[in-house]
Amino acid sequence: MIRAGRHHLVRTLADLAAQHGVGIDHYTRLKPYKAPGFPAPVSSQGSRTRLYDADQVDAYLLGKPVPPLPADEDDGDLLDRRECAALIGVAPNSWDIYKRDPALAKARVEAGGVDHWPRGAVLRFQDSRPGRDAAATRGGRPKRTGDQVPRDLVPALTAELLDADPTISAATVTARLGVHRNTAQDALTRLRADRIADRIDAEPALTPAQAAAALGYPAGQVRRATARAEVVLRARRAAPYLADVAAALHRAGWTTTEAVPDVQLPADDQVVAALVLDGDQAPAPALVWDERHGWRTATSRRHPITRGAVVPPEGEGVRYLAEGPTPPPGDVVAALTP
Template sequence: MIRAGRRDKVLTVAGLAKQLGLSEGTVRNTKPYTAAGHPAPISSASAQTLLWDSEQITAYYAGEPVPQLPEEGPQDLLDRHEAAAEAGVAVNTWNGYKRDPAIADHLVVVAGVEHWPREVVRAFQQSRSSARPKPSGGRPRGSGDAVPRTEIASRVADLLTDAPAISAAQVARELGIAYTTALNALATARGQRISDVVREDPGLTPAQAAERLGYPRTGLHRALAAAEGQEQGRGRTDENPPDSTPQKS
C-alpha cells in the first residue's frame, strides 16, 4: 500500500534501475531487491508491478538507516489485492465492485497500478454490509435456502475471506443453506482463488497456492478439482475469445 501523503515517493523498477545506474532488464534479472535487509516493496505480495518507497531506497543504498514508513491510516492507497482484503471479498469480486461509482470516482492510478483510498473501501463495504439482509440462525429441515442462490457465491466468498479454514458445515449454518450447497459453493470459491494465485505466480502448484491461502487439507481435493476446471475454462477462453471467430481448417 502507498501510505498517506507518499504518492510522490513511489519508485518503480525503472526508477530503481536508474538509481543504481543499471538497465531495467538487469535489475529484473538480478533482483537486487531480494537481498537481505533491502527495503520491502510497498506493493502487495500478489502485485505484478513492484513499487518501493523512494526515501527508503535512497537511504538503503547510501548506507544510512532505512526510515520507517508512517503507520497505516484511512487515507492510505490500496491496490486491488489490498482493497479486496480490506473489503473482505475475493479479488474477482472486487473487480466488479470497483465499477460502482462509489468506488470508481475515487480511483487513483500510480505507476500504472489502480489504487483506492482505504477510507473509501471501508465506507463502501460498510454501506454494502448494512444493506445486506442478515441470515437466520439456521435452516429448518425441509425449508428452502435462506440465501437466494444468486447471492450464495458472493456470500461464501465473503465468509472464506474472513475464515480461510471455514468448513462446509459452518457455511451451511451461517447462511442457512443446505450442506451440499455449501460444500459445492465452498469448493468453487476456493478453486477460484487457488486459480487466481497460480495465475499471479505461475511458479506455484495449485496445492502450494492452497497452502498459501490457508486452506485446510481436509476436503482439499474438491477445491483443487474446481481450480483445475477454472484453468481449463480460462484456457478455452484465451484460445477462443467471445468476440473471435474460430478459424476453419
Template sequence: MIHPERQHLVRTRELLARDMGMSMGTFRNKKPYTAEGFPAPISSPQSRVLLWDGEQTAAYLADAPVPDLPPAGGDQDLLDRHEAAAEIGVKTRSWDSYKTDPLLAHHMVVVCGIEHWPRGTVQTFQHTRPGKSGATGRPKGKGNAVRRDQLHARVAALLDAEPTITISQVCDALGVAPATAQRALANLRRERIAQVAGQSSLSYAEAAERLGFPPAVRRAALKSLQSVHE
C-alpha cells in the same frame, strides 16, 4: 501502503534501475534492493510487483540518512489488494470479487499499474460487504475483475512498470484469469517490439532486448512476429 501525498514518489524496479544507471538485465542479476540498509518496499510483503518510496531510495543512493515515512493509519492511506483484504479480514481472492462493487471501483487508485484503495473506503465497505459464508476467489461463472475495454491499458501499465512481469503477477495484481493475462501480455509485448523496431534501425530481437523483456518471452514474441511476416 502508500501515503496519499507521496504517490508521485513511488519507484518501480524499472525506475530504480534508471536511477542507478543500470540496465534491467544488470538490475535483475544484482538485485541491489537486497543490500543491507536499502529502504524496505512500500508494497505489501505478498506483492510480486515491488514498489519503493523515491525519497527514501534517493537518500540511500546519495549516501544520506534515509528519512522515515509518515505514520500509517490515515483514512486516505492507499492499500493494495493484499492490505485491503487484511484490513477487513478476508482472503485476497475474496477481495478480487469484492472490488467490482461500485463503492470500491469508484475510489480505486492505480499507482504504477497496481490497484490501491483508500483505507477509509475499505473500512466503509466492511460494513456492507457480502457475508463471510460466501465462497472466496472468483465465483464460478463470474467474469474477470477488470472490464475487457480496460484490460489492455491496465496490463500495459503493469508492463511499463515491470518489463519482466509474469502471467501470475498480472493475475495477482488484477484478479484476472491466467489465460486472459497470457493473451494480454503476449499481444502487448508483440506491439511494443514492433513499435520500437519500426521507430529505429533495430531488429525485432534487438528491440525486445532494449525493452528489457526476459529471454523466454522474447523468443515467443519474436516467433509470433516472424510468422506474421513470413
C-alpha cells in the same frame, strides 16, 4: 502500503534501474535493493511488483539517513489487494471479487502499475458490506422473500465461509447469508471447482478427487465440483488458443479491441466461448466457439450463445467455420472473409 500523500513518490524497479543508468534485467541481476540499509519496499510482502518511496531511496543513494515514513494510519493511505483483504479480514481471492463493487471500482488508484484502494474507501465498504449481519437470521432466507445479499457479492461472502471451514454445507451458507439454498449450492460448487482446478494446476499428478481431499472438502459434497473442475481446466487450456483467434480477428479489423472471448461453462459440462464482432465491416454480429464443434457465426451480439448452449443448425445467419474444434486462427479469418 503507500502512505497518504505519497502516491507521486512511488518508484518501481524499472524506475530505480533507470536512475542507475542500467536496464531492468541488469538491475535485477545485481539486486542492489537487497543491500543492507536499502529502504524496504512500500508494497506488501509477497507482492509481485516491488514499489519504493522515492524520498527514502534518494536519501539512501546520497548516503543520508533514510527518513521514516509516517506512522499514523490515514484514510488516504493506499492499500494493495493483500492489504485490503487483511484490513477487512478476508482472503485475497475474496478481495478480487469485492473490488468489483462500484464504490471500490471508482476509488481504485493505480500506483506503479499496481491497483490500490484508499483505506477510507475500504473501511466504508466494510461497514456497508451486505451479509455481515445475516448470520443472525437463524432460518436463513425468510419465506417468500428474495436473497438478502446482492448476487454479485455472494461468491466473495461464500469464499470467506469456505476459507474458514472447508467442510461447510450449502445449508450453512443459506443460514449464514440469508440466500436461497440453490444460490448457496451454486456458489459453493463454483468456488470449490475453481480451487480444485488451482490445486491441480499446481500439482498436475492429482486427480480432481484427490485435489478435493487435499483441500479438505468432504467427498459427499463435491461430486459436482470435481466434475466442474475438469471443465474449468479444459477452459484454461483453451484460453491461449481463443486469445490467438481473437487477436487474428482484431488484426482483420472485425473487433475494435483485442478482447478476450467470454468463456462460459453451461451446465458445468462443456466449454463455450463467445466473441462479439463490433467492427464496422465485421462479417457477422458475433462468433461462438464450442469445444466439440469449433467456430460458428451467431446472429445476436447481445446473446450469441443460445439458451442452454444448444447447438443450432446452419441457416438463418448461422454458419460453421473451418474444420475441427481448433482450426488455426488464419483459417477462421479466411472462412469469414467475403
